[in-house]
């Protein structure tokens with residue numbers, strides 16, 4: 001599995017990953033982590049758990065990867081990993097690892113796979129989850145602001161009833177949509193990732209929070 005050590009991509013083997021994992025109570029994964037600040041903050045305040053930020057673009061995670069590699073007094077952490085991987089091809093090593101998975105404001109193929117219930121994305125999410133793991137997704141786009149993107153990528157128009165309609169497709173992958181919540185910009189302000197902050201203080205939006213049980 002390719003992980004970041006500072007700005008360098010190195011490979012970690014199964015034995016090293018198992019030895020790391022065993023030291024922690026739970027494993028929490030953030031897919032499409034971007035700069036990784038979300039998992040960095042969680043890792044800092046919950047040293048009993050292991051946090052794994054995953055992104056297809058290594059450079060996005062550089063700043064927090066460098067920070068977590070420092071000495072503890074300078075922000076270093078030993079309960080955080082940044083994995084360089086595409087959500088459609090997650091490392092076998094992560095199989096049945098995650099107690100909880102977050103996906104905050106995905107874009108590109110990750111977003112498309114989620115809203116269209118694509119095999120590659122959903123099957124990979126299911127594979128890395130432990131039985132009874134939780135998955136929380138925050139997702140937003142709108143014909144008001146992203147019409148071109150919706151047309152180009154043939155994206156469905158999001159609504160509460162859209163998620164009602166496709167919940168059975170999610171279920172085929174063991175993803176049971178327990179609750180769909182419509183959030184506004186104010187609610188987004190409390191999440192505190194780079195992109196939730198960007199959007200929360202921007203145009204007025206409908207944001208969908210999807211909470212799944214994975215079985």
Ligand SMILES: C[S@@+](CC[C@H](N)C(=O)[O-])C[C@H]1O[C@@H](n2cnc3c(N)ncnc32)[C@H](O)[C@@H]1O
Nearest residue numbers: 032033034056086087104107108110193194195
């Ligand atoms: C809008 S950013 C959100 C970043 C972060 N979650 C946040 O809230 O600040 C979307 C991220 O998803 C990542 N991404 C998109 N498609 C992906 C895929 N198929 N696999 C892994 N990461 C992906 C992008 O590289 C980008 O960093």
